[in-house]
Amino acid sequence: MAASVTTRFAPSPTGHLHLGNARIAIINCLLARRHQGRWLLRVDDTDPARSREEFLTAICEDLRWLDLSWDECIRQSRRTDLYAQAFAELEARGRVYPCYETPEELAQLRRQQQERGLPPRYDRRARALSDQMHRELARSGRRPYWRFLLEDREVAFRDLVFGERRVPPGALGDPVVRREDGGFTYLFASVVDDVALGITHVVRGEDHLTNTAAQIQIFEALGAAPPRFAHLPLLLDAEGRPLAKRHGGLTLRELRARGLEPRAVVAWLVRLGTGRSAGPEDDWERLCADLDLARYGRQPARVDLAELERLSARVLHRLSFAEVRPRLVELGLADADPAFWALVRGNLSTLAEARGWWQVVRGVIEPVVVDPDLLREAAARVPDRIADPEEARRWLRSLQKATGRRGRELYRPLRLALTGREHGPELHLLLPELGAERIRARLEGRRA
RNA sequence: GUCCCCAUCGUCUAGUGGUCAGGACACCAGCCUUUCAAGCUGGAAACGCGGGUUCGAUUCCCGCUGGGGACACCA
Numbered sequence: 001m002a003a004s005v006t007t008r009f010a011p012s013p014t015g016h017l018h019l020g021n022a023r024i025a026i027i028n029c030l031l032a033r034r035h036q037g038r039w040l041l042r043v044d045d046t047d048p049a050r051s052r053e054e055f056l057t058a059i060c061e062d063l064r065w066l067d068l069s070w071d072e073c074i075r076q077s078r079r080t081d082l083y084a085q086a087f088a089e090l091e092a093r094g095r096v097y098p099c100y101e102t103p104e105e106l107a108q109l110r111r112q113q114q115e116r117g118l119p120p121r122y123d124r125r126a127r128a129l130s131d132q133m134h135r136e137l138a139r140s141g142r143r144p145y146w147r148f149l150l151e152d153r154e155v156a157f158r159d160l161v162f163g164e165r166r167v168p169p170g171a172l173g174d175p176v177v178r179r180e181d182g183g184f185t186y187l188f189a190s191v192v193d194d195v196a197l198g199i200t201h202v203v204r205g206e207d208h209l210t211n212t213a214a215q216i217q218i219f220e221a222l223g224a225a226p227p228r229f230a231h232l233p234l235l236l237d238a239e240g241r242p243l244a245k246r247h248g249g250l251t252l253r254e255l256r257a258r259g260l261e262p263r264a265v266v267a268w269l270v271r272l273g274t275g276r277s278a279g280p281e282d283d284w285e286r287l288c289a290d291l292d293l294a295r296y297g298r299q300p301a302r303v304d305l306a307e308l309e310r311l312s313a314r315v316l317h318r319l320s321f322a323e324v325r326p327r328l329v330e331l332g333l334a335d336a337d338p339a340f341w342a343l344v345r346g347n348l349s350t351l352a353e354a355r356g357w358w359q360v361v362r363g364v365i366e367p368v369v370v371d372p373d374l375l376r377e378a379a380a381r382v383p384d385r386i387a388d389p390e391e392a393r394r395w396l397r398s399l400q401k402a403t404g405r406r407g408r409e410l411y412r413p414l415r416l417a418l419t420g421r422e423h424g425p426e427l428h429l430l431l432p433e434l435g436a437e438r439i440r441a442r443l444e445g446r447r448a
Numbered sequence: 449g450u451c452c453c454c455a456u457c458g459u460c461u462a463g464u465g466g467u468c469a470g471g472a473c474a475c476c477a478g479c480c481u482u483u484c485a486a487g488c489u490g491g492a493a494a495c496g497c498g499g500g501u502u503c504g505a506u507u508c509c510c511g512c513u514g515g516g517g518a519c520a521c522c523a
Contacts, residue, residue, distance in 0.1 A: 114519095119519065121519075162452095211523095274460075275462065276472070302459065313485090314485095424483070
């Protein structure tokens, strides 16, 4: 019954998901899971002009990348019968009315109102049309578009993020619910679906906040109790510009291409705006357990990609070999083993960097020689085998004695020769993985 | 243009008519360490501006500025 929670994520397939969309999706999913409820993917493809199948495919792919799985996928384009039925109900109750203005006329009306310092709002002029005129318009082939007749009363509701909201009568114009082409608008279809699907919590972006009062009236006109609403402030980029106005850079696809860990993206997005920071230990259960809509602030939060990238690296460092194995295979590292992963993971910022280390550990690299004398000495002393870190330590200590070098003086040249890099795993852990042959060759400055 | 929301360290935020204005992430330093990372310890860092109200405002009110959202036969 009403004990359960049902939420939905309602993207329109008109573009790729960006961080802001993803945040809404995740929070909806988390809220449902937290209450053992249902999370639905509702595809808002009521606008045939802008919706594209390939975007839907991409959206699903992106959600799966984040490891979000929906209980059901609903496509609004296949539910027009349902909307028509609800529309007929409203028509029977006199809550919708036909209008005939052209887009140009409406634009002109808005312009005139603005010039007079008035808010642009539909003036219900079509309500004044006589039956006679309706007949004439119909005969001339004009098809109407339809508006929902708002009641002149205050609408009050409590938003889970924005708090008590009161929308005075007259603050809103009658919303369009059906287009001239017969299609239903988002505003209307959304309500009908929320009723039909038993949505209990509508969590969406702040851009929908002003729709809410009108939608509440539609819920009520349909004889349904409105769900709970939570509107989250939109996200801004590092420069403080709205994400939606960006050309790119912050879509999920781009972040994935950049090598970010999906688990980091999820945790970071959920915590953003709450004052609590995300850590690598924040798995799904943890995020679920302390989700609290009331903790989100009302001001738009900024996206700091550098922060996300840091978190991503820390998440990566904790992944087990079993978890990354399939991805290593995808990277062409089918032979990678647990020892390799344990050795290098702490030095990665993205998984793709493992390839470079694979070259270092099991492949061929060009040594960097900065201290030939030292390296020659070291090469001459490489034992036949270095089986484990303990033996490696012993050898390094012996080198210390033999060369009189210690600390950085000793280790930096060795590291550069052996790995070609300034930084990396600790040498005593690395040496056994390299093997004596490779070590000797690289210390001698040979490509190996 | 009209309406709504917001304004505290770099960032996300907590908070109060009298507080050492707290935390987290980032940052800086020290320790540790063969490097990086991690870890530990310490440090620097904020109440947008102008008026009120008040014995006293970061807190309450007004204005300004700034930011966000809405005002589509888009969603």
